[in-house]
Amino acid sequence: MKIILSTLIIFLFLSYGCTNSNISKNDSVNNNSGQASLKFSGDRIPSNVFAITAFLTNQDADTLIRKVNVISDSSVLLNFIGVQKGKWHLKVIAQNKHDEVLYTGYGNLLIQPGKMTNVNIDLLPDNKTTGNVHIKVNWGKPKVNWIDYSNNPLFTTMKNPSHPNGVSTSKIIFDDGIYKMFYSCIYNAGKGAIWYAESKDGIMWHTTSDEPIFESDTRGTWDDYNVAPGVILKGKDGNYRMYYNGWSTQEGKWQIGLAISTDCINWHRYPYPVLKANDSNEFKIGVVSVLKINNLYYMYYGSNPRDDYNNMKINLALSDDGIHWEKYSGNPIIKPSFSWEGVGVTFPSVIYDNDHFIMIYSCSYRTKFGIAYSKDGKKWAKNSNYEFSNQMTSYKYTHINYPFLMKVGDEYRLYYTATTNGSAMQICLARASKL
Numbered sequence: 001m002k003i004i005l006s007t008l009i010i011f012l013f014l015s016y017g018c019t020n021s022n023i024s025k026n027d028s029v030n031n032n033s034g035q036a037s038l039k040f041s042g043d044r045i046p047s048n049v050f051a052i053t054a055f056l057t058n059q060d061a062d063t064l065i066r067k068v069n070v071i072s073d074s075s076v077l078l079n080f081i082g083v084q085k086g087k088w089h090l091k092v093i094a095q096n097k098h099d100e101v102l103y104t105g106y107g108n109l110l111i112q113p114g115k116m117t118n119v120n121i122d123l124l125p126d127n128k129t130t131g132n133v134h135i136k137v138n139w140g141k142p143k144v145n146w147i148d149y150s151n152n153p154l155f156t157t158m159k160n161p162s163h164p165n166g167v168s169t170s171k172i173i174f175d176d177g178i179y180k181m182f183y184s185c186i187y188n189a190g191k192g193a194i195w196y197a198e199s200k201d202g203i204m205w206h207t208t209s210d211e212p213i214f215e216s217d218t219r220g221t222w223d224d225y226n227v228a229p230g231v232i233l234k235g236k237d238g239n240y241r242m243y244y245n246g247w248s249t250q251e252g253k254w255q256i257g258l259a260i261s262t263d264c265i266n267w268h269r270y271p272y273p274v275l276k277a278n279d280s281n282e283f284k285i286g287v288v289s290v291l292k293i294n295n296l297y298y299m300y301y302g303s304n305p306r307d308d309y310n311n312m313k314i315n316l317a318l319s320d321d322g323i324h325w326e327k328y329s330g331n332p333i334i335k336p337s338f339s340w341e342g343v344g345v346t347f348p349s350v351i352y353d354n355d356h357f358i359m360i361y362s363c364s365y366r367t368k369f370g371i372a373y374s375k376d377g378k379k380w381a382k383n384s385n386y387e388f389s390n391q392m393t394s395y396k397y398t399h400i401n402y403p404f405l406m407k408v409g410d411e412y413r414l415y416y417t418a419t420t421n422g423s424a425m426q427i428c429l430a431r432a433s434k435l
Helices: none
Strands: 009-014 033-040 051-058 061-069 076-084 086-095 101-111 166-175 178-186 192-199 226-234 240-247 254-261 267-269 284-293 296-304 313-319 345-353 356-363 368-374 399-408 411-419 426-432
Touching: 033 051, 051 076, 061 076, 166 226, 166 399, 166 411, 166 426, 178 226, 192 226, 240 284, 284 345, 296 345, 345 399, 356 399, 368 399
Parallel strands: 226 284, 254 284, 313 345
Antiparallel strands: 009 033, 033 076, 051 061, 051 086, 086 101, 166 178, 178 192, 226 240, 240 254, 254 267, 284 296, 296 313, 345 356, 356 368, 399 411, 411 426
Protein backbone atom coordinates (compact mmCIF):
# COMPACT_ATOMS: atom_id res chain seq x y z
CA MET A 1 0.00 0.00 0.00
CA LYS A 2 1.35 3.44 -0.87
CA ILE A 3 1.55 5.78 2.13
CA ILE A 4 1.89 9.46 1.19
CA LEU A 5 3.55 11.64 3.78
CA SER A 6 3.16 14.90 1.94
CA THR A 7 2.92 16.51 -1.44
CA LEU A 8 6.17 18.34 -1.94
CA ILE A 9 6.15 21.65 -3.77
CA ILE A 10 9.54 23.06 -4.73
CA PHE A 11 9.83 26.71 -5.71
CA LEU A 12 12.90 27.45 -7.81
CA PHE A 13 14.03 30.93 -8.84
CA LEU A 14 17.20 32.80 -9.64
CA SER A 15 18.80 35.40 -7.39
CA TYR A 16 21.37 37.86 -8.72
CA GLY A 17 24.06 39.35 -6.55
CA CYS A 18 22.46 38.26 -3.28
CA THR A 19 24.94 37.67 -0.45
CA ASN A 20 24.63 36.60 3.17
CA SER A 21 27.43 36.38 5.69
CA ASN A 22 25.85 33.28 7.26
CA ILE A 23 25.65 31.32 4.02
CA SER A 24 28.00 28.36 3.80
CA LYS A 25 30.36 27.59 0.95
CA ASN A 26 27.85 25.20 -0.62
CA ASP A 27 25.21 27.94 -0.55
CA SER A 28 27.28 30.66 -2.19
CA VAL A 29 25.29 32.57 -4.80
CA ASN A 30 26.37 33.53 -8.26
CA ASN A 31 24.64 34.37 -11.46
CA ASN A 32 24.03 30.70 -12.28
CA SER A 33 22.35 29.77 -9.03
CA GLY A 34 18.89 29.91 -7.50
CA GLN A 35 16.86 28.94 -4.51
CA ALA A 36 14.77 25.81 -3.78
CA SER A 37 12.09 25.65 -1.12
CA LEU A 38 10.44 22.44 0.17
CA LYS A 39 7.20 22.80 2.08
CA PHE A 40 5.36 20.05 3.99
CA SER A 41 1.84 20.48 5.30
CA GLY A 42 1.82 19.89 9.07
CA ASP A 43 -1.58 18.19 9.23
CA ARG A 44 -0.36 15.45 6.86
CA ILE A 45 2.85 14.55 8.71
CA PRO A 46 2.49 11.28 10.70
CA SER A 47 2.74 11.67 14.49
CA ASN A 48 5.79 9.41 14.79
CA VAL A 49 7.89 11.59 12.44
CA PHE A 50 10.34 13.70 14.46
CA ALA A 51 12.56 15.17 11.72
CA ILE A 52 12.70 15.58 7.95
CA THR A 53 15.94 15.70 5.95
CA ALA A 54 16.39 16.57 2.27
CA PHE A 55 19.42 15.83 0.06
CA LEU A 56 20.17 17.47 -3.31
CA THR A 57 22.91 15.81 -5.34
CA ASN A 58 24.55 16.76 -8.63
CA GLN A 59 27.58 15.10 -10.20
CA ASP A 60 29.21 18.50 -10.76
CA ALA A 61 28.54 19.98 -7.32
CA ASP A 62 28.71 19.25 -3.62
CA THR A 63 25.72 17.56 -2.01
CA LEU A 64 23.30 19.97 -0.33
CA ILE A 65 21.66 18.81 2.91
CA ARG A 66 18.89 20.41 4.97
CA LYS A 67 17.28 19.00 8.12
CA VAL A 68 14.45 20.34 10.26
CA ASN A 69 12.63 19.04 13.31
CA VAL A 70 8.86 18.70 13.24
CA ILE A 71 6.98 20.72 15.84
CA SER A 72 3.37 19.59 16.60
CA ASP A 73 1.12 20.24 13.57
CA SER A 74 3.21 23.07 12.16
CA SER A 75 4.17 23.10 8.52
CA VAL A 76 7.78 22.28 7.67
CA LEU A 77 9.85 24.41 5.32
CA LEU A 78 13.26 23.45 3.97
CA ASN A 79 15.22 26.07 1.99
CA PHE A 80 18.16 25.51 -0.31
CA ILE A 81 19.90 28.74 -1.27
CA GLY A 82 22.44 28.99 -4.05
CA VAL A 83 21.39 25.92 -6.03
CA GLN A 84 23.41 25.62 -9.24
CA LYS A 85 21.35 25.29 -12.39
CA GLY A 86 21.14 21.89 -14.00
CA LYS A 87 19.89 18.40 -13.17
CA TRP A 88 19.62 17.47 -9.50
CA HIS A 89 18.53 14.35 -7.67
CA LEU A 90 16.37 14.86 -4.60
CA LYS A 91 16.10 12.43 -1.68
CA VAL A 92 13.84 13.09 1.30
CA ILE A 93 13.73 11.00 4.49
CA ALA A 94 11.47 11.20 7.54
CA GLN A 95 12.89 9.94 10.85
CA ASN A 96 11.62 9.22 14.33
CA LYS A 97 13.23 10.56 17.51
CA HIS A 98 15.73 7.70 17.48
CA ASP A 99 16.97 8.77 14.02
CA GLU A 100 15.46 5.66 12.44
CA VAL A 101 14.28 6.21 8.88
CA LEU A 102 10.53 5.70 8.63
CA TYR A 103 9.75 7.06 5.15
CA THR A 104 11.79 7.75 2.03
CA GLY A 105 11.06 9.51 -1.24
CA TYR A 106 13.01 10.36 -4.41
CA GLY A 107 12.70 12.78 -7.29
CA ASN A 108 14.68 14.38 -10.15
CA LEU A 109 14.79 18.15 -10.67
CA LEU A 110 15.80 20.32 -13.60
CA ILE A 111 16.61 23.81 -12.36
CA GLN A 112 16.21 26.41 -15.11
CA PRO A 113 16.71 30.19 -14.90
CA GLY A 114 13.54 32.19 -14.25
CA LYS A 115 11.26 29.18 -13.77
CA MET A 116 9.44 27.66 -10.82
CA THR A 117 9.02 23.85 -10.74
CA ASN A 118 6.39 21.92 -8.78
CA VAL A 119 7.30 18.33 -7.84
CA ASN A 120 5.12 15.74 -6.14
CA ILE A 121 6.98 13.10 -4.10
CA ASP A 122 5.49 10.11 -2.33
CA LEU A 123 7.26 9.21 0.92
CA LEU A 124 6.88 5.48 1.39
CA PRO A 125 7.56 3.29 4.43
CA ASP A 126 11.26 2.45 4.50
CA ASN A 127 12.01 -1.25 4.98
CA LYS A 128 15.42 -0.37 6.31
CA THR A 129 13.75 0.45 9.61
CA THR A 130 13.45 -3.24 10.39
CA GLY A 131 16.11 -4.56 7.99
CA ASN A 132 16.05 -7.33 5.43
CA VAL A 133 17.81 -10.67 5.76
CA HIS A 134 18.41 -12.93 2.76
CA ILE A 135 18.94 -16.51 3.84
CA LYS A 136 20.18 -19.13 1.41
CA VAL A 137 19.42 -22.63 2.62
CA ASN A 138 21.65 -25.51 1.51
CA TRP A 139 19.85 -28.76 2.15
CA GLY A 140 23.01 -30.74 1.76
CA LYS A 141 25.44 -31.55 4.55
CA PRO A 142 29.14 -30.87 5.13
CA LYS A 143 31.68 -32.85 3.20
CA VAL A 144 32.08 -36.39 4.53
CA ASN A 145 35.64 -37.44 5.26
CA TRP A 146 36.02 -41.10 4.36
CA ILE A 147 39.20 -42.87 5.43
CA ASP A 148 40.10 -45.76 3.18
CA TYR A 149 41.31 -48.80 5.08
CA SER A 150 45.08 -48.95 4.79
CA ASN A 151 45.18 -52.75 4.51
CA ASN A 152 42.70 -53.03 1.65
CA PRO A 153 41.58 -55.24 0.08
CA LEU A 154 39.74 -57.05 2.84
CA PHE A 155 38.65 -59.98 0.72
CA THR A 156 40.07 -61.37 -2.52
CA THR A 157 39.66 -64.44 -4.71
CA MET A 158 42.42 -66.09 -2.66
CA LYS A 159 39.99 -66.40 0.27
CA ASN A 160 37.52 -68.48 -1.74
CA PRO A 161 38.22 -72.18 -2.40
CA SER A 162 36.55 -72.19 -5.82
CA HIS A 163 39.18 -69.83 -7.33
CA PRO A 164 36.66 -67.52 -9.00
CA ASN A 165 37.50 -64.75 -11.46
CA GLY A 166 36.38 -62.18 -8.91
CA VAL A 167 34.54 -61.53 -5.63
CA SER A 168 32.06 -58.68 -5.31
CA THR A 169 28.74 -57.24 -4.03
CA SER A 170 29.26 -57.88 -0.34
CA LYS A 171 26.14 -57.74 1.88
CA ILE A 172 26.79 -57.83 5.62
CA ILE A 173 24.74 -58.23 8.78
CA PHE A 174 25.84 -58.28 12.41
CA ASP A 175 24.07 -61.21 14.03
CA ASP A 176 24.66 -63.03 17.33
CA GLY A 177 27.99 -61.25 17.82
CA ILE A 178 29.28 -62.23 14.37
CA TYR A 179 29.65 -60.30 11.14
CA LYS A 180 28.10 -62.37 8.36
CA MET A 181 28.91 -61.56 4.74
CA PHE A 182 27.07 -62.79 1.65
CA TYR A 183 29.05 -62.16 -1.52
CA SER A 184 29.23 -63.06 -5.20
CA CYS A 185 31.82 -65.22 -6.86
CA ILE A 186 32.12 -64.57 -10.61
CA TYR A 187 33.13 -67.34 -13.01
CA ASN A 188 33.47 -67.75 -16.77
CA ALA A 189 30.77 -66.35 -19.09
CA GLY A 190 29.50 -64.10 -16.31
CA LYS A 191 28.00 -66.91 -14.26
CA GLY A 192 28.00 -66.55 -10.51
CA ALA A 193 26.99 -67.95 -7.14
CA ILE A 194 26.45 -66.61 -3.62
CA TRP A 195 28.95 -67.51 -0.92
CA TYR A 196 29.10 -66.95 2.84
CA ALA A 197 31.91 -65.68 5.10
CA GLU A 198 32.21 -64.68 8.75
CA SER A 199 34.25 -62.22 10.80
CA LYS A 200 34.66 -61.17 14.43
CA ASP A 201 35.42 -57.54 13.58
CA GLY A 202 34.08 -57.01 10.05
CA ILE A 203 37.66 -56.75 8.72
CA MET A 204 39.29 -60.18 8.92
CA TRP A 205 37.08 -62.62 6.99
CA HIS A 206 37.05 -66.34 6.26
CA THR A 207 34.73 -68.42 4.07
CA THR A 208 33.09 -71.11 6.19
CA SER A 209 32.64 -73.89 3.62
CA ASP A 210 33.78 -75.26 0.27
CA GLU A 211 30.43 -74.75 -1.36
CA PRO A 212 28.25 -71.75 -2.23
CA ILE A 213 25.14 -71.29 -0.11
CA PHE A 214 22.96 -70.27 -3.07
CA GLU A 215 23.26 -70.97 -6.80
CA SER A 216 21.26 -70.40 -9.94
CA ASP A 217 18.29 -72.70 -10.40
CA THR A 218 18.66 -75.70 -12.66
CA ARG A 219 15.02 -76.13 -13.62
CA GLY A 220 14.80 -73.77 -16.54
CA THR A 221 13.32 -70.98 -14.42
CA TRP A 222 13.77 -67.19 -14.47
CA ASP A 223 16.99 -67.36 -12.37
CA ASP A 224 18.74 -70.38 -13.89
CA TYR A 225 21.77 -68.49 -15.29
CA ASN A 226 23.02 -66.30 -12.47
CA VAL A 227 22.19 -65.06 -8.96
CA ALA A 228 23.71 -62.28 -6.85
CA PRO A 229 23.00 -61.19 -3.26
CA GLY A 230 20.81 -58.14 -2.77
CA VAL A 231 19.68 -57.89 0.86
CA ILE A 232 19.66 -60.12 3.93
CA LEU A 233 17.14 -59.40 6.71
CA LYS A 234 16.52 -61.24 9.96
CA GLY A 235 12.92 -61.26 11.16
CA LYS A 236 11.52 -61.37 14.67
CA ASP A 237 10.78 -65.06 14.12
CA GLY A 238 14.50 -65.74 13.70
CA ASN A 239 14.22 -66.57 10.01
CA TYR A 240 16.36 -64.88 7.39
CA ARG A 241 15.13 -63.35 4.17
CA MET A 242 17.43 -62.96 1.23
CA TYR A 243 16.31 -60.72 -1.61
CA TYR A 244 18.50 -61.57 -4.56
CA ASN A 245 18.97 -60.68 -8.21
CA GLY A 246 18.63 -63.36 -10.87
CA TRP A 247 18.39 -63.82 -14.62
CA SER A 248 18.08 -66.63 -17.13
CA THR A 249 20.39 -65.25 -19.84
CA GLN A 250 22.99 -62.52 -19.90
CA GLU A 251 20.96 -60.52 -22.40
CA GLY A 252 17.58 -61.23 -20.81
CA LYS A 253 15.64 -59.58 -18.01
CA TRP A 254 17.12 -59.21 -14.54
CA GLN A 255 14.53 -59.64 -11.80
CA ILE A 256 14.32 -59.80 -8.00
CA GLY A 257 13.66 -62.97 -6.04
CA LEU A 258 13.22 -64.04 -2.43
CA ALA A 259 14.62 -66.96 -0.44
CA ILE A 260 14.08 -67.98 3.21
CA SER A 261 16.50 -69.64 5.65
CA THR A 262 16.73 -70.56 9.32
CA ASP A 263 20.54 -70.75 9.45
CA CYS A 264 21.93 -68.51 6.63
CA ILE A 265 23.23 -71.64 4.88
CA ASN A 266 20.26 -73.60 3.59
CA TRP A 267 17.78 -71.55 1.57
CA HIS A 268 14.31 -72.15 0.17
CA ARG A 269 13.53 -69.94 -2.84
CA TYR A 270 10.19 -68.58 -3.94
CA PRO A 271 9.39 -69.97 -7.42
CA TYR A 272 8.69 -66.57 -8.98
CA PRO A 273 10.19 -63.07 -8.83
CA VAL A 274 8.75 -60.86 -6.09
CA LEU A 275 9.51 -57.81 -8.25
CA LYS A 276 9.40 -58.23 -12.00
CA ALA A 277 11.15 -56.40 -14.79
CA ASN A 278 9.31 -55.02 -17.82
CA ASP A 279 10.07 -54.73 -21.53
CA SER A 280 10.80 -50.98 -21.52
CA ASN A 281 12.38 -48.73 -18.90
CA GLU A 282 12.98 -51.45 -16.26
CA PHE A 283 14.27 -54.29 -18.39
CA LYS A 284 17.04 -55.06 -15.90
CA ILE A 285 16.39 -54.41 -12.22
CA GLY A 286 18.53 -55.17 -9.19
CA VAL A 287 17.70 -54.87 -5.48
CA VAL A 288 20.32 -53.33 -3.20
CA SER A 289 18.49 -52.42 0.01
CA VAL A 290 15.31 -53.40 1.85
CA LEU A 291 14.31 -51.68 5.09
CA LYS A 292 11.35 -52.26 7.35
CA ILE A 293 10.24 -49.00 8.97
CA ASN A 294 7.02 -48.84 11.03
CA ASN A 295 5.61 -52.05 9.51
CA LEU A 296 6.26 -50.85 5.96
CA TYR A 297 8.93 -52.37 3.72
CA TYR A 298 11.01 -50.10 1.48
CA MET A 299 12.87 -51.72 -1.42
CA TYR A 300 15.52 -49.67 -3.24
CA TYR A 301 16.60 -50.99 -6.60
CA GLY A 302 18.40 -49.88 -9.73
CA SER A 303 17.05 -50.21 -13.25
CA ASN A 304 18.03 -49.67 -16.83
CA PRO A 305 16.13 -50.02 -20.13
CA ARG A 306 16.71 -52.69 -22.73
CA ASP A 307 20.01 -52.37 -24.62
CA ASP A 308 21.15 -49.35 -22.59
CA TYR A 309 22.95 -50.64 -19.53
CA ASN A 310 24.52 -47.29 -18.54
CA ASN A 311 21.19 -45.41 -18.48
CA MET A 312 20.55 -46.39 -14.88
CA LYS A 313 18.16 -44.87 -12.35
CA ILE A 314 17.22 -45.52 -8.73
CA ASN A 315 13.70 -46.60 -7.81
CA LEU A 316 11.52 -47.57 -4.86
CA ALA A 317 8.96 -50.30 -4.23
CA LEU A 318 6.75 -50.61 -1.15
CA SER A 319 5.19 -53.58 0.62
CA ASP A 320 3.17 -54.42 3.72
CA ASP A 321 4.49 -57.97 4.02
CA GLY A 322 7.82 -57.99 2.15
CA ILE A 323 6.45 -60.40 -0.44
CA HIS A 324 3.89 -58.48 -2.47
CA TRP A 325 5.43 -55.28 -3.79
CA GLU A 326 4.11 -52.20 -5.56
CA LYS A 327 6.43 -49.92 -7.48
CA TYR A 328 6.35 -46.32 -6.28
CA SER A 329 4.42 -43.99 -8.60
CA GLY A 330 7.10 -41.30 -8.24
CA ASN A 331 9.89 -43.43 -9.73
CA PRO A 332 12.67 -42.81 -10.41
CA ILE A 333 13.46 -41.30 -7.04
CA ILE A 334 17.03 -40.43 -8.07
CA LYS A 335 18.48 -39.84 -11.50
CA PRO A 336 21.75 -38.29 -12.68
CA SER A 337 22.18 -34.54 -12.18
CA PHE A 338 25.93 -34.07 -11.55
CA SER A 339 28.55 -34.32 -14.29
CA TRP A 340 30.53 -36.97 -12.40
CA GLU A 341 27.47 -39.26 -12.41
CA GLY A 342 27.51 -39.62 -16.18
CA VAL A 343 24.29 -40.95 -17.68
CA GLY A 344 23.25 -43.15 -14.78
CA VAL A 345 23.07 -43.75 -11.03
CA THR A 346 22.48 -47.11 -9.40
CA PHE A 347 23.25 -49.58 -6.55
CA PRO A 348 21.51 -47.58 -3.80
CA SER A 349 22.65 -48.78 -0.36
CA VAL A 350 20.30 -47.30 2.25
CA ILE A 351 20.27 -47.23 6.05
CA TYR A 352 17.85 -45.60 8.50
CA ASP A 353 19.73 -43.53 11.06
CA ASN A 354 18.57 -40.78 13.47
CA ASP A 355 15.09 -40.64 11.89
CA HIS A 356 16.53 -40.16 8.39
CA PHE A 357 17.22 -42.34 5.39
CA ILE A 358 20.81 -42.15 4.14
CA MET A 359 21.78 -43.49 0.74
CA ILE A 360 25.16 -44.21 -0.85
CA TYR A 361 24.96 -44.85 -4.59
CA SER A 362 27.23 -45.47 -7.57
CA CYS A 363 27.47 -43.89 -11.02
CA SER A 364 27.74 -45.10 -14.59
CA TYR A 365 31.48 -44.33 -14.72
CA ARG A 366 32.11 -46.61 -11.71
CA THR A 367 34.59 -44.08 -10.33
CA LYS A 368 32.66 -42.29 -7.57
CA PHE A 369 29.95 -42.74 -4.97
CA GLY A 370 27.37 -40.11 -4.05
CA ILE A 371 25.22 -39.59 -0.98
CA ALA A 372 21.57 -38.54 -0.58
CA TYR A 373 19.26 -37.92 2.37
CA SER A 374 15.53 -38.34 2.89
CA LYS A 375 13.03 -37.84 5.68
CA ASP A 376 10.34 -40.12 4.28
CA GLY A 377 12.36 -42.48 2.08
CA LYS A 378 10.64 -41.18 -1.07
CA LYS A 379 11.85 -37.64 -1.70
CA TRP A 380 15.62 -37.39 -1.72
CA ALA A 381 18.18 -34.57 -1.67
CA LYS A 382 21.72 -35.18 -2.86
CA ASN A 383 24.70 -33.76 -1.00
CA SER A 384 26.73 -31.85 -3.56
CA ASN A 385 29.65 -31.54 -1.09
CA TYR A 386 30.10 -35.29 -0.83
CA GLU A 387 31.98 -37.78 -2.87
CA PHE A 388 34.09 -40.88 -2.46
CA SER A 389 36.16 -41.54 -5.55
CA ASN A 390 38.57 -44.17 -6.80
CA GLN A 391 41.34 -41.57 -6.42
CA MET A 392 40.67 -41.46 -2.67
CA THR A 393 41.36 -45.18 -2.24
CA SER A 394 44.63 -46.53 -0.91
CA TYR A 395 45.59 -48.17 -4.20
CA LYS A 396 43.98 -45.65 -6.59
CA TYR A 397 41.72 -48.34 -8.00
CA THR A 398 40.59 -47.97 -11.60
CA HIS A 399 36.96 -48.65 -10.70
CA ILE A 400 34.84 -48.82 -7.56
CA ASN A 401 31.29 -50.15 -7.49
CA TYR A 402 28.58 -51.97 -5.48
CA PRO A 403 28.67 -49.82 -2.32
CA PHE A 404 27.29 -51.31 0.89
CA LEU A 405 26.70 -48.97 3.85
CA MET A 406 26.26 -50.05 7.46
CA LYS A 407 26.67 -48.44 10.88
CA VAL A 408 28.82 -50.14 13.51
CA GLY A 409 28.50 -48.33 16.83
CA ASP A 410 29.32 -44.69 16.11
CA GLU A 411 31.21 -45.53 12.92
CA TYR A 412 29.92 -45.73 9.36
CA ARG A 413 31.44 -48.43 7.21
CA LEU A 414 31.38 -48.48 3.44
CA TYR A 415 32.19 -51.85 1.89
CA TYR A 416 32.77 -51.67 -1.85
CA THR A 417 34.08 -53.68 -4.80
CA ALA A 418 37.23 -52.46 -6.56
CA THR A 419 39.38 -53.36 -9.56
CA THR A 420 42.71 -52.11 -10.90
CA ASN A 421 43.73 -52.25 -14.57
CA GLY A 422 41.46 -55.17 -15.36
CA SER A 423 42.45 -57.21 -12.31
CA ALA A 424 40.06 -59.45 -10.41
CA MET A 425 37.30 -57.78 -8.41
CA GLN A 426 37.97 -57.57 -4.68
CA ILE A 427 36.16 -56.27 -1.60
CA CYS A 428 37.42 -53.19 0.25
CA LEU A 429 36.46 -50.90 3.13
CA ALA A 430 36.30 -47.17 3.92
CA ARG A 431 35.17 -45.62 7.23
CA ALA A 432 33.73 -42.31 8.43
CA SER A 433 32.74 -40.88 11.80
CA LYS A 434 29.68 -39.03 10.52
CA LEU A 435 27.43 -38.76 7.48
